[in-house]
Amino acid sequence: MSREDPPLRIRLPAALKSAVQARAAENRRSMNAEIVRRLEWSLEAEQDHQPGQDSVRRLLQAGLPAEITNSDRIAKLERRLAELERKSK
Structure with missing residues (x-):
């Protein structure tokens, strides 16, 4: 992931945003890194189902x-x- 990757703006429900913030802090990641990692896990899980x-x-x-x-x-x-x-x- 780099600054050259295209940005994507999304809207999150407040509760989901809070949950992502908490998990990101817990995992010592930025919110962006946490969201990217969770999306990767989700896509990998579908692929390896x-x-x-x-x-x-x-x-x-x-x-x-x-x-x-x-x-x-x-x-x-x-x-x-x-x-x-x-x-x-």
């Missing part, structure tokens, strides 16, 4: 309470992924 990923995607999209740390999020997602892998065998 496999059965069972919908559950993980829903967990990511739903978000978790602010008091939960990134390591808590990772642990929860790892447990869910392990559960999905067991079910697919």
Whole structure:
């Protein structure tokens, strides 16, 4: 991503903007970098879609309470992924 990339102006609902700001701060990214990364994840997930990923995607999209740390999020997602892998065998 560079300053030479074409700009895109969008309108966000206030609650969504606040959520993006919070996640960007938590991940030590600018809002722009956070939005770009989340769009990349979303597009990659669609491209690599496999059965069972919908559950993980829903967990990511739903978000978790602010008091939960990134390591808590990772642990929860790892447990869910392990559960999905067991079910697919």
